[in-house]
Amino acid sequence: MEQTTGTIIRRTKGFYYILTPEKNIVECKIKGKLFKDSRYNNQSAVGDKVKYILENDLGLITEIYPRTSFLSRNRVGIEVEQVIAANIDNLIITSAINKPAIRHNLICRMLTAAFVGNIKPIILITKTDLASKTELQEALKPYQDIDIEVICSSIIDDCDISNLKNKLINNTSVLAGQSGVGKSSVLNLMFPDLNLKVGAVNKKTAKGIHTTTFASMHEISESSYVIDTPGIREFGLWGISRDNLCEYFPRIKNFVSCCKHRNCRHITEPGCKVKEALQSSEIHPVLYAGYQAIMESFS
Numbered sequence: 057m058e059q060t061t062g063t064i065i066r067r068t069k070g071f072y073y074i075l076t077p078e079k080n081i082v083e084c085k086i087k088g089k090l091f092k093d094s095r096y097n098n099q100s101a102v103g104d105k106v107k108y109i110l111e112n113d114l115g116l117i118t119e120i121y122p123r124t125s126f127l128s129r130n131r132v133g134i135e136v137e138q139v140i141a142a143n144i145d146n147l148i149i150t151s152a153i154n155k156p157a158i159r160h161n162l163i164c165r166m167l168t169a170a171f172v173g174n175i176k177p178i179i180l181i182t183k184t185d186l187a188s189k190t191e192l193q194e195a196l197k198p199y200q201d202i203d204i205e206v207i208c209s210s211i212i213d214d215c216d217i218s219n220l221k222n223k224l225i226n227n228t229s230v231l232a233g234q235s236g237v238g239k240s241s242v243l244n245l246m247f248p249d250l251n252l253k254v255g256a257v258n259k260k261t262a263k264g265i266h267t268t269t270f271a272s273m274h275e276i277s278e279s280s281y282v283i284d285t286p287g288i289r290e291f292g293l294w295g296i297s298r299d300n301l302c303e304y305f306p307r308i309k310n311f312v313s314c315c316k317h318r319n320c321r322h323i324t325e326p327g328c329k330v331k332e333a334l335q336s337s338e339i340h341p342v343l344y345a346g347y348q349a350i351m352e353s354f355s
């Protein structure tokens with residue numbers, strides 16, 4: 057039977073939707089046990105390149121190609137890799153400046169996941185209409201300090217979104233962040249034809265209501281794709297341990313080799329150069345707090 061290739065753009069309840077090179081969408085099932093002995097021991101994800109065979113109108117995925125990059129998290133408690141998206145170039149870490157409140161620790165976790173998964177991180181701060189300039193500048197500083205690109209947006213103010221739009225050209229980008237930060241809204245602003253569902257945030261808690269329920273990939277122009285994802289509550293890290301965590305924190309990494317103890321975790325050890333750098337403001341406290349929270353979550 058003829059084997060054909062395509063890209064998974066959506067999966068729901070056991071069905072996979074594949075975009076073919078001819079721009080058709082084929083509904084597929086997946087061959088049982090496909091991942092049993094594979095490195096990818098969970099499931100296939102949006103962005104995966106696959107081989108499939110067509111039987112009547114339904115496809116059957118028979119093979120998944122190796123991933124060039126991945127956005128994965130750890131399902132806390134059961135230690136299983138959950139691949140949110142595969143073969144992506146940019147992770148647009150989306151956070152509102154307000155409503156819901158910015159969670160720097162979550163941003164730090166997603167930055168780490170981008171580095172682990174071989175994806176370029178870009179931070180997108182939304183809802184800039186809901187904060188002062190000073191508040192905004194303070195929120196961006198930790199990331200600008202380590203040369204991470206930060207872009208701001210608002211769907212309310214007449215905000216120039218062309219900078220973000222340009223980042224999406226000729227590559228595949230995924231937007232991820234808490235529910236209600238405006239991932240789907242900003243995509244609609246840039247590409248009105250997408251017509252993605254958006255939902256209000258809860259008035260009392262200022263949290264989102266999980267409007268987007270599954271990841272979906274959209275072609276926005278020839279060779280340019282974006283993936284909208286459901287809101288994230290927690291982001292357990294996959295592929296990270298106590299021993300390699302500091303490698304993914306660019307500024308912290310610079311100081312570790314000078315620490316007195318060879319196995320310094322840079323938390324409470326005397327003679328720790330990372331802690332000294334924190335005291336002398338060479339490491340931003342927000343980034344250190346992100347590092348510390350992840351390190352402490354390993355215990």
Ligand SMILES: Nc1nc2c(ncn2[C@@H]2O[C@H](COP(=O)(O)OP(=O)(O)OP(=O)(O)O)[C@@H](O)[C@H]2O)c(=O)[nH]1
Pocket residue numbers: 182183184185186209210211212233234235236237238239240241242253254255256257264265266267268269285286287288
């Ligand atoms: N004030 C303000 N509100 C915004 C902005 N962007 C989005 N919103 C509002 O925030 C709410 C949530 O927007 P969504 O786009 O559904 O958020 P989401 O991140 O896709 O949420 P999930 O799909 O649940 O993960 C909606 O009521 C939007 O109108 C903005 O720039 N400023």
Ligand SMILES: [Mg+2]
Pocket residue numbers: 239240241253254267268284285286
């Ligand atoms: Mg959404």
Ligand SMILES: [Zn+2]
Pocket residue numbers: 312315316320321322323325327328329330331
């Ligand atoms: Zn140390």
